[in-house]
Amino acid sequence: MSTTQGARARARIEVTAAIKDEARRRLAADGAAKLSLRAVARELGMVSSALYRYFSSRDDLLTALIIDAYDSLGQAAETARDAAAGSAPVARWTAVCEAVRSWALEHPHEYALIYGSPVPGYSAPETTVAPASRVAFALIGIVRDAHQGPGLAALPLSEALRPEAERMAADLTPGLPPEVAAALVVAWAQLFGLVGFELFGQFHRVVEDREAFFRHAVTGLAHDVGLR
Amino acid sequence: MSTTQGARARARIEVTAAIKDEARRRLAADGAAKLSLRAVARELGMVSSALYRYFSSRDDLLTALIIDAYDSLGQAAETARDAAAGSAPVARWTAVCEAVRSWALEHPHEYALIYGSPVPGYSAPETTVAPASRVAFALIGIVRDAHQGPGLAALPLSEALRPEAERMAADLTPGLPPEVAAALVVAWAQLFGLVGFELFGQFHRVVEDREAFFRHAVTGLAHDVGLR
DNA sequence: ACACAAAAGAGAGCACTGCTCTTGCTCTGG
DNA sequence: CCAGAGCAAGAGCAGTGCTCTCTTTTGTGT
Numbered sequence: 001m002s003t004t005q006g007a008r009a010r011a012r013i014e015v016t017a018a019i020k021d022e023a024r025r026r027l028a029a030d031g032a033a034k035l036s037l038r039a040v041a042r043e044l045g046m047v048s049s050a051l052y053r054y055f056s057s058r059d060d061l062l063t064a065l066i067i068d069a070y071d072s073l074g075q076a077a078e079t080a081r082d083a084a085a086g087s088a089p090v091a092r093w094t095a096v097c098e099a100v101r102s103w104a105l106e107h108p109h110e111y112a113l114i115y116g117s118p119v120p121g122y123s124a125p126e127t128t129v130a131p132a133s134r135v136a137f138a139l140i141g142i143v144r145d146a147h148q149g150p151g152l153a154a155l156p157l158s159e160a161l162r163p164e165a166e167r168m169a170a171d172l173t174p175g176l177p178p179e180v181a182a183a184l185v186v187a188w189a190q191l192f193g194l195v196g197f198e199l200f201g202q203f204h205r206v207v208e209d210r211e212a213f214f215r216h217a218v219t220g221l222a223h224d225v226g227l228r
Numbered sequence: 229m230s231t232t233q234g235a236r237a238r239a240r241i242e243v244t245a246a247i248k249d250e251a252r253r254r255l256a257a258d259g260a261a262k263l264s265l266r267a268v269a270r271e272l273g274m275v276s277s278a279l280y281r282y283f284s285s286r287d288d289l290l291t292a293l294i295i296d297a298y299d300s301l302g303q304a305a306e307t308a309r310d311a312a313a314g315s316a317p318v319a320r321w322t323a324v325c326e327a328v329r330s331w332a333l334e335h336p337h338e339y340a341l342i343y344g345s346p347v348p349g350y351s352a353p354e355t356t357v358a359p360a361s362r363v364a365f366a367l368i369g370i371v372r373d374a375h376q377g378p379g380l381a382a383l384p385l386s387e388a389l390r391p392e393a394e395r396m397a398a399d400l401t402p403g404l405p406p407e408v409a410a411a412l413v414v415a416w417a418q419l420f421g422l423v424g425f426e427l428f429g430q431f432h433r434v435v436e437d438r439e440a441f442f443r444h445a446v447t448g449l450a451h452d453v454g455l456r
Numbered sequence: 457a458c459a460c461a462a463a464a465g466a467g468a469g470c471a472c473t474g475c476t477c478t479t480g481c482t483c484t485g486g
Numbered sequence: 487c488c489a490g491a492g493c494a495a496g497a498g499c500a501g502t503g504c505t506c507t508c509t510t511t512t513g514t515g516t
Contacts, residue, residue, distance in 0.1 A: 006513070006514095008462095008512070012464095015464095032345070036502065036503085037503065038501080038502065046466090048503085048504085049465080049468095049505080050464070050465045052503095052505085053464060058503065112345035112346075115430075117341075117344025118429065132430075155447070155451070158444060160444075161443075161444045163437075164441060167436070171434075185435060185441070186444070188425075189421045189426075190421045192425065193417045193421015193422065194414070194418065196421065196424065197417040197420065198417075200344075200346055202343075202420075204357075206413060207392070212386070212388040212392060213413070213414075215388070215389075216383070216385065216410060217414045217418075220411075220414060223383070236484075236491095240492090240493095264473065266474080274495090276473095276475085277496080277497095278493070278495070280475075280476085281492080286473095286475090
């Protein structure tokens, strides 16, 4: 039911895609806050009200861009993971981390869209959670593959965190010890802290050789989750 | 020249403060993107054009709020550091980290203003760099105090990062080994990664007991910079 | 083959925004 | 005491998101 589903439906996806493309272009130029429906429509040679046939609001368009961005980043991470399939665990880990960093540097405004401050008033709809977790799952997969033998060391849990960590392990990393599950979530958040600081200018006059610095930092993260 | 500087100058500071206060209120209510000069003016019983006598543009007002936010956060960190003056290094470290987290949870929109995506098109003016580094200096101070005897272990440097780390140590942490300087910068970025993820909803359905989780994570950071 | 309904575009309009410019009023320093 | 600086007010411009109505296009069932 997909090959020839009417010329109208075909046109609809094409126009939808054209709108998103143009929006992405304007996003890259001026940032999310200045993204204007009218400007997008103008550039596409249509009138602004026509655009509402495709996206019911500006936030709706933004949400579509957010999902695409999560997917694009997730795919970059998975590609890097697969390309490093034969390497040692630490190398696979850093490969994924560096793919995240590279994607962020190439798509700064899209990165800001998904990992910066949530836009205006809205809260992310449930539709975004699956694409949002692709990077996390890529990292989890690497650690799971590596933890075959006896569990390598991660930071011991406090009593307060043990039940929480056991729940995390059950939910996210079945089969891995809770120490590792907790360490993974920590490392996941910290990875994006590093990327965000570089991207948002916090390393200005602090870190010069950012590539080397990032490599050093994510190697540390790999150790923290028990990879050697 | 400050005590009695004319009623006019006095009024000016008062009005300026009132504008910032009202702006902060609206910021907390609707977020930075929806902060409207006209609404602020309206609430203050003045007309929008009058506001331009005090701030030359919307971005100008935002910048003033940014600086205030950095200062407020910096002060919170320093207060926590001083309150824990007698404790062990790790306790002092976590006290500062938790002060940062608490401040962020209490002022989410202001946090987003300074550590979220940089607003629209602008780039932070030089005026912001000093207040922005207060948290970092609080953390550095704790580590410097603790590293009196033989340098405790931090992650060894790669050859690629050594010159960079030596520069960092010279600039930021004179007297401390370059391994520790690098680890400090890493931990600094990672701290804000943790806070940002919690604040921006990334831990939704992932981390439940966020307090315990944060404590665990920053204890790890303390270890990474060589505190025990 | 044709008519009809659904889909899409066009345009005007509302309420809002940041910002500028001109016009007056008020306070203050020489 | 009074000229000039500081300040407020109002109108106005160009832009925004979004809604409503009207017209045109287009796919499809009889």
